[in-house]
Amino acid sequence: MANEAAAPQEEVRKNCPACKKALKRSKKYYREGDYYCNKNCWATVKKGVTGEADESAAS
Numbered sequence: 001m002a003n004e005a006a007a008p009q010e011e012v013r014k015n016c017p018a019c020k021k022a023l024k025r026s027k028k029y030y031r032e033g034d035y036y037c038n039k040n041c042w043a044t045v046k047k048g049v050t051g052e053a054d055e056s057a058a059s
């Protein structure tokens, strides 16, 4: 029985919500209650484009 399987989203963010890259402890951009790589990634999330900024999305 692994408890961590049903862990809610309360843990410290370890990956950037924008580019999904791992966040370094000393190199993260804190903004509005979340952590990002930098201001650019934060802006990306603010725009509503969470990840998948590649051409994999079929329009």
Ligand SMILES: [Zn+2]
Residues within 6 Å of the ligand: 016, 017, 018, 019, 020, 021, 036, 037, 038, 041
């Ligand atoms: Zn990022």
